[in-house]
Amino acid sequence: MKKRDAGSDQDGSDQDDVQYATVTHSRSRPVETAGDASSGAPDHDDDVQYATVRTGRKPDVVIRSDQQEELQVTLKFWVIDPVPKQDPPDLTTVAGYSGRVEYLVDKINHFTLKLSNVMKKDEHKYCFRVLTDVEGQKWMGTPGIKLRVTELHVESTGEVTEGESAVLTCKTTCSLTDPTFIWYKDGRPLTTEMIQKNQQLHLQTVSSEDAGSYSCAVRGSEHLPSTAQTLRVRHPPKSVSVSISPSGGIVEGSSVTLTCSSDGDPPVEIYTWFKEGGDSPVGSGQSFSIISITVNHTGLYYCEAQNAVGVQKGSVMIGVQSRWMKKRAAGSEGTGSNQAAQARSTDDTYEALDPQTL
Structure with a gap:
């Protein structure tokens, strides 16, 4: 006491x-x-x-x-x-x-x-x-x-799908005379580009960048903000990418694992793997492994990531160096390291492609 x-x-x-x-x-x-x-x-x-x-x-x-x-x-x-x-x-x-x-x-x-x-x-x-x-x-x-x-509090639907509109309302039981409301996203004041009407905040054509915590305050009492309300934006997978392990040159007879990564809300539930030129999937799951790879596996592989909102793809090119080429490269080391380096550069193909070109 x-x-x-x-x-x-x-x-x-x-x-x-x-x-x-x-x-x-x-x-x-x-x-x-x-x-x-x-x-x-x-x-x-x-x-x-x-x-x-x-x-x-x-x-x-x-x-x-x-x-x-x-x-x-x-x-x-x-x-x-x-x-x-x-x-x-x-x-x-x-x-x-x-x-x-x-x-x-x-x-x-x-x-x-x-x-x-x-x-x-x-x-x-x-x-x-x-x-x-x-x-x-x-x-x-x-x-x-x-x-x-x-207290001030923010009311919203709490969840919206990308492309839709959203309305957030700043409410209070206090008796206020012609108040001006200020809006914040993740603790920072919103720009003048946001459309504000009375005590409502209107978000037109919502994107994933609009997701975050929103709060409001009355001008003159900015030190008394409302509690934050989280706005969730559902969107299809984005930034889909494919990584290869082990990295570096791929030699015939070795094993290779492809891993697909993406950003989606809700999280991606289904991963499906395809090889260019084929109609049927070659694998499923976030990772796809090729055991004892051969030159016939050379080609473009892409991952299809899907959640409840939509689908997006990512791809990678696999180039396989044959054992004969590896022996030839090893034999040429005695004639000059520059020639060996040139052979490895020619036979080892490894590049990432833009999914939009598929």
């Missing part, structure tokens, strides 16, 4: 984000210990006073209650949502409040709760609790204060 003089909180030195809700009790009402026949003051919703704040990055809300000490006070603290005939825990010990609760004491016996970094889940009834040196003499400040928290 942290205490400090709260006198400065009344002279306007608080941050602009701090809002106060004050309830004063002229009489403290006793609450009997658990198991006793009597109970504390009845909790009627009509008696509840409300305090509303807007959440953002780090706003604070301060709730004050006057407490008149007639007995020797041994402990005082704040609680949330008290239940009759049960001893509620000190708010500083409640999970989720650690590091955000501060108790302030001033010279006129105000005992203040300061709650930092207010969140939507902080919506509760807050009551002041006093324990004394007399057995059974416990007090609960009723009816307490019910905190309601409002």
Whole structure:
């Protein structure tokens, strides 16, 4: 429990984000210990006073209650949502409040709760609790204060297919006068090229580049942005490429593995392999292996990547060096290394082709 003089909180030195809700009790009402026949003051919703704040990055809300000490006070603290005939825990010990609760004491016996970094889940009834040196003499400040928290939030379909349009809406329950909304994508302000209408963001002909996290804020309160909403863009496979292992020259009799890679949303589910000139697939799966390769395997191979949205292809040319050519190249090493290098360059074909030419 942290205490400090709260006198400065009344002279306007608080941050602009701090809002106060004050309830004063002229009489403290006793609450009997658990198991006793009597109970504390009845909790009627009509008696509840409300305090509303807007959440953002780090706003604070301060709730004050006057407490008149007639007995020797041994402990005082704040609680949330008290239940009759049960001893509620000190708010500083409640999970989720650690590091955000501060108790302030001033010279006129105000005992203040300061709650930092207010969140939507902080919506509760807050009551002041006093324990004394007399057995059974416990007090609960009723009816307490019910905190309601409002915030900006982004509404969207959450998912759209490439080529379609999307509309995102910035909503709030706050009463705003002719507000101007600012939009962010992945934490960065959007350019003026984006079409904005009132509190809506219109994305025309969506592409995969539009996928990301979107948030909004009201101009003048940019430090209180909404929570981010993720927009997913479904698109067919892109950047399909084929790699060969092992790399370098391919010699007849060796084994070769082709691997297909792509970027798609949803991820690629089906990979099919073809060789140019053939109508039937030669393999399936993300990898395709040729065991004991021969010169007859020379040719153009391409991978067809498919997901739920579409299909795209990638290709590679395989050139196989025959054993006879390898022996000839080895024999010519004695006549000059330049000639051997020229032979290897001529017989070893390995290049990647543009899928659009298929």
